[in-house]
Amino acid sequence: MTSxxxxxxxxAAQIKSGAVSPVELVRRCLDRIEARLELNAFITVMADSAVxxxxxxxxxxxxxxxxxxxxxxxxxxKDLIDVAGTPTTSGSAVPxxxxxxxxxxxxxxxxxxxxxxxxTNLHEFAFGTTSEESAFGPVHHPKDLSRSAxxxxxxxxxxxVEGMCFGSIGTDTxxxxxxxxxxxxxxxxxxxxxxxxCDGVVPLSTTLDHVGPMARSVADTAIIFEAMQSPLETGxxxxxxxxxxxxxxxxxxxxxxxxxxxxxxxxxxxxxLIAAGHEVRTVAIDHAARTPDVYLHIVxxxxxxxxxxxxxxxxxxxxxxxxxxxxxxRYILAEDYVRALxxxxxxxxxxxxxxxxxxALLLPTQPIPAPILGEATVDVDGTREPVRGAMLRLTxxxxxxxxxxxxxxxxxxxxxxxxxxxxxxxxxxxxxxIQVAATVERYSTGGDGSVxxxxx
Amino acid sequence: xxxxxWLKAACDDAERKGLPELKPLLxxxxxxxxxxxxxxxxxxxxxxxx
Numbered sequence: 001m002t003s004x005x006x007x008x009x010x011x012a013a014q015i016k017s018g019a020v021s022p023v024e025l026v027r028r029c030l031d032r033i034e035a036r037l038e039l040n041a042f043i044t045v046m047a048d049s050a051v052x053x054x055x056x057x058x059x060x061x062x063x064x065x066x067x068x069x070x071x072x073x074x075x076x077x078k079d080l081i082d083v084a085g086t087p088t089t090s091g092s093a094v095p096x097x098x099x100x101x102x103x104x105x106x107x108x109x110x111x112x113x114x115x116x117x118x119x120t121n122l123h124e125f126a127f128g129t130t131s132e133e134s135a136f137g138p139v140h141h142p143k144d145l146s147r148s149a150x151x152x153x154x155x156x157x158x159x160x161v162e163g164m165c166f167g168s169i170g171t172d173t174x175x176x177x178x179x180x181x182x183x184x185x186x187x188x189x190x191x192x193x194x195x196x197x198c199d200g201v202v203p204l205s206t207t208l209d210h211v212g213p214m215a216r217s218v219a220d221t222a223i224i225f226e227a228m229q230s231p232l233e234t235g236x237x238x239x240x241x242x243x244x245x246x247x248x249x250x251x252x253x254x255x256x257x258x259x260x261x262x263x264x265x266x267x268x269x270x271x272x273l274i275a276a277g278h279e280v281r282t283v284a285i286d287h288a289a290r291t292p293d294v295y296l297h298i299v300x301x302x303x304x305x306x307x308x309x310x311x312x313x314x315x316x317x318x319x320x321x322x323x324x325x326x327x328x329x330r331y332i333l334a335e336d337y338v339r340a341l342x343x344x345x346x347x348x349x350x351x352x353x354x355x356x357x358x359x360a361l362l363l364p365t366q367p368i369p370a371p372i373l374g375e376a377t378v379d380v381d382g383t384r385e386p387v388r389g390a391m392l393r394l395t396x397x398x399x400x401x402x403x404x405x406x407x408x409x410x411x412x413x414x415x416x417x418x419x420x421x422x423x424x425x426x427x428x429x430x431x432x433x434i435q436v437a438a439t440v441e442r443y444s445t446g447g448d449g450s451v452x453x454x455x456x
Numbered sequence: 457x458x459x460x461x462w463l464k465a466a467c468d469d470a471e472r473k474g475l476p477e478l479k480p481l482l483x484x485x486x487x488x489x490x491x492x493x494x495x496x497x498x499x500x501x502x503x504x505x506x
Contacts (some may be wrong), residue, residue: 296485297492328485343492
């Protein structure tokens with residue numbers, strides 16, 4: 001095989017023309033997985049079934065039955081999502097469920113011709129932001145093994161960075177797609193609530209859970225997202241023609257405590273967008289500071305509900321931190337849970353108001369670059385705070401409100417740590433958000449991936 | 457149920473279950489619950505939200 005493209009857009013054209021073999025593509029990804037086992041990116045590698053599926057795809061394409069841009073493309077699936085014939089471990093020592101059929105989104109990906117190459121590692125039961133509490137070992141950042149790749153979909157982001165696949169499927173309950181995407185320098189989309197089905201996905205919080213695509217570019221993310229949607233749903237989301245966009249930066253709360261390099265990346269992106277003719281204004285999201293309290297009172301009891309039977313029989317199989325969070329949820333009173341749901345509606349209207357005159361909100365995805373594994377607290381602009389709280393702070397609101405949100409790379413620090421910008425779109429506006437993100441992607445990295453916080 | 461009464465009952469139960477390490481987390485949760493209840497006025501009880 002000659003020079004291999006890294007984007008789905010490019011490789012799909014080569015596959016369609018016959019210049020690249022899906023079988024060779026799968027084997028190359030398997031080699032990449034094998035080459036960096038120390039990262040713990042995968043829990044289950046589906047080598048045999050992936051090669052078999054690639055052989056089928058190759059025959060279909062040769063015979064003129066090309067299905068589209070995902071045909072023959074290796075995709076990884078977070079091991080919280082059912083893939084028929086494999087255990088869904090959820091990154092836990094708790095006995096897995098043995099999937100007899102694919103999750104609906106996996107079925108749709110297969111129908112689009114995607115090759116499922118394996119199941120990626122995660123923070124146990126998706127209940128954490130660092131992917132270090134996993135029965136299969138912590139996911140390590142490819143750049144430095146002592147650092148976290150983010151979570152909970154940490155293995156999914158690492159697999160992309162290392163060329164182990166061309167797209168990943170993650171889940172996001174408080175930021176679990178966007179956080180590792182930001183920490184590893186990839187793109188991650190949390191669609192609007194309910195836009196993609198969570199059937200066949202182990203729940204963390206049925207109110208807050210989202211499933212979505214992760215990839216190395218906005219264009220690739222869009223290709224996977226389209227395949228994950230029901231054909232009946234694709235016409236619902238609106239779109240906007242290319243034009244100067246209006247961005248709203250919610251400075252209060254979201255920009256109160258940021259690493260100076262993250263702040264610089266936001267400033268650089270903002271300035272680049274203005275210089276390109278777009279408008280960037282400051283907006284307010286009323287009551288945003290209430291977010292962590294509302295989030296906690298929804299996620300904890302809902303997680304505890306699902307895990308209650310497992311806690312009765314397998315409590316000792318959980319990681320200590322995950323178990324304690326699940327136990328904590330059992331004490332939340334019903335009145336406080338309902339109060340949190342109502343306050344979530346209040347917050348949802350606040351986000352709608354902030355977005356009213358804007359195409360998208362523009363804010364950082366993470367207040368810090370990759371944290372050190374094993375540390376409970378982190379310094380953010382001179383203040384020590386819990387790692388978990390810091391990593392959730394800028395993302396979790398949009399799980400409560402259900403607005404679509406996407407993490408887009410924003411260059412790196414001077415020493416190479418990825419930085420990320422988050423864009424938040426209107427309800428029922430995921431396709432429009434993706435269009436806006438494709439524009440921001442060009443400016444947030446200066447076109448060459450070099451313009452980040454290190455320059456500001 | 458007041459926050460104080462809730463916290464005492466929760467900590468007692470955690471102790472009974474052999475999970476004393478839960479207590480500091482419950483204390484943090486109690487502060488979050490207090491803050492949540494302080495935001496109650498934002499909810500329009502006639503319509504469910506304001």
